[in-house]
Amino acid sequence: MIPRCFQIQASDNVATLIDDAVAGAVQISGAGRGDVVALEAISRGHKVALADIAPNEAVVKFGVRIGHATQFIKRGAWVHLHNLASDLDERSGTLDIHSGAPTDTASAYV
Amino acid sequence: MSDLSAQSWTGYLRPDGRKGIRNLVLVIYTVECAQHVAHAIGANEEDVHVIGFPGCYDNAYAIRLMLALARHPNVGAVLSVGLGCEYTQPEKLAEVARQSGRPAEWFFIQQSGGTKSSVAKGKEIVSKLREEIRKSTPRVSMTLADLTVGCECGGSDGTSGLAGNPTVGAFFDLLVDAGGRAVFEETVEMIGLREHMLSRSANATARQQLADAYDKAERYCRSVRQWSVSPGNFAGGLTTIEEKSLGAFAKGGTRPIQGVIRVAEPPRGPGLWILDSVPDDHFMQFGYTNPNDTEGIMDLISAGSQIVLFVTGRGSVIGSPIAPLIKVTGNSATFRAMEEDMDFDAGRVLAGDLTLARAGRELAEMVIRVAAGEPSKPERLGHREYFIMYKHQNTPSLTEGCRA
Secondary structure: OOOEEEEEEOOEEEEEEEOOOOOEEEEEEEEEEEEEEEOOOOOOOEEOEEEEEEEOOEEOOOOEEEEEEEOOOOOOOOEEOOOOEEOEEEEHOOOOOOOEEEEEOHOOOO | OOHHHHEEEEEEEEEOOOOOOOOOEEEEEEEEHHHHHHHHHHHOOOOEEEEEOOOOOOOOHHHHHHHHHHHHOOOEEEEEEEEOOOOHHHHHHHHHHHHHOOEEEEEEEOOOOHHHHHHHHHHHHHHHHHHHHHOOOOEEEEEEHHHHHEEEEEEOOOOHHHHHHHHHHHHHHHHHOHHHHHHEEEEEHOOOOOOHOOEEEOOOHHHHHHHHHHHHHHHHHHHHOOOOOOHHHHOOHHEEEEEEHEEEHHHHOOOOEEEEEEOOOOOOOOOEEEEEOOOOOOOOHHOOOOHHHHHHHHHHHHHOOOOOEEEEEOOOOOOOOOOOOEEEEEOOHHHHHHOHHHHHHHHOOOOOOHHHHHHHHHHHHEEEHHHHHOOOOHHHHHHOOOOOOOOOOOOOHHHHOOOO
C-alpha cells in the first residue's frame, strides 16, 4: 500500500506522514490531493515538504507559520530539526535529529 | 441520534450544591514525613484516594490547591494527616473541609504512637467516613450541563495535533453547547499563537486576561530558556514549539474563550476556559510551571473538573486521583500497542474511518458512561498519580513578602 500523508490546510507547505514511508511516492490526503515523491525515508508523524522552501522562508502547517527553513528544502524532503528552526526556541537546533535527545547537557553525565 | 444534552445519570449532591460523579474519602498528608502512613491508610480501601504535599515549609499556592481538592465535587469526606512539626496545618485543612459541609477528621502521627498505630487509627477513621457519606450523601440527577471537564496533553506526537486534540476539541464544542464547562491549560504550549488565541476571546475582559496569560507564559519560557517540547515530541516528528502549540490548541475546539482562571479557581460560568498554571514572574524568578503531565492534571482537577481527558500520541500510563482520567490517542498504533491503558482511539479519524464530528460524539458518550460510574482504564488499573509542588501565584509584591 502506498504510504499516506495528511495536509491540514491548503496553504501548508508541509504534510504529516500517517504511515512510515520509504523513498518514493506518498499519497496526499486532507486539504491536498495527488502524490509527493519522498526523497528519503520519513517516519510516521514526521513532515514532508510539499514545495521547495528557500532558506529563511516560512514553513507553514495548520495554515500558520511554525518556524523558518535553515537551508534549502526540496519538495519531498524530510522537514525536521536539521532544516527547520523555531522563531523562538534556539535550543531545539542542538538536539539529536533522530531521538530529539539533548546534546548541550552532555557534560553533566559524568 | 439522541440529544446528548438530555442524557442523564445519577451523581452525588454536595452541601455546597456542586454535583460529583464519585463519592470519595480523600486522605491528605501535610509533609513528606507523613506520606508513607497516608498511603498505608489508603491501601486496599475502596473509594479512598490519597494526595499530599511534600514540603515542610508551607506554601499558600499548595494550600489553596489542597483545599480545592478537599472540596472537590467528587470528594465527600476528608482525613488530613500530619507528622506534627510541619508548617502546613492538617487541623485547618479539616476545618475548612468541615465548613463546606463535608465530614472531616485529622490527626498528628507524633500524637498517635508511630506508624502501625497511626495506620490503624487512620483506617478506622476512613472506614467510618466512607460509611457516613455512603449513607447520607443525597443522590441527584446530572447531565453534561453539570460537568466540568479538563484536558491535558502529554507524550505528544504528530498525530496529537491532527486527531487526538481535534477530537477533544469536537467534544468540548458539544460540552459547551450543552451548557457544561470545558477547561484546558498549558499556556506555555500556546506560544507562537498570540493573535490566533486572542481572536477567540468571548469579550474584551477575556481578551485582556488571555493577552496577560500569553505574555507571562512567553516571558517564562524566555527566562528559563526552556520551551515546552520534549525529546519524545521531536522523535515523534514535531520540530518547533509553534508547531506543537498549534496541535495543543486544537483541544480548545471552536467556541469562544470566556476567560482565564488560576489554579484552585473554578470557572466563573459555563463555557470554555483557559487555566493559567504559570507562576508569578516577580517572585523567585517564576520557579517552574508544568514540570510534568501529572502536575497539570492536578491543576485541572483543582478547577473542579470531575473528569479529565488526557491526549497522548506516544502513549502514557498515568492516571489521577479524585477525578477519573480518560486516555485519548490520535495514534492507532499506540492504541493497539497500549490498549490496556488507552480508552479512546482517535486515530480512526486519520485512517478515514470516522469523521471528526462523529469522534467528538463518541468521546462525549464515553465521558457520559464514565460519569455514570463506569471506570476509565487508568481508574480500573488503580493509577492515582499526583504531584503538588511549591509554586507562587497571586503573591503580593516582593517587598510585602510571600505569605499571601
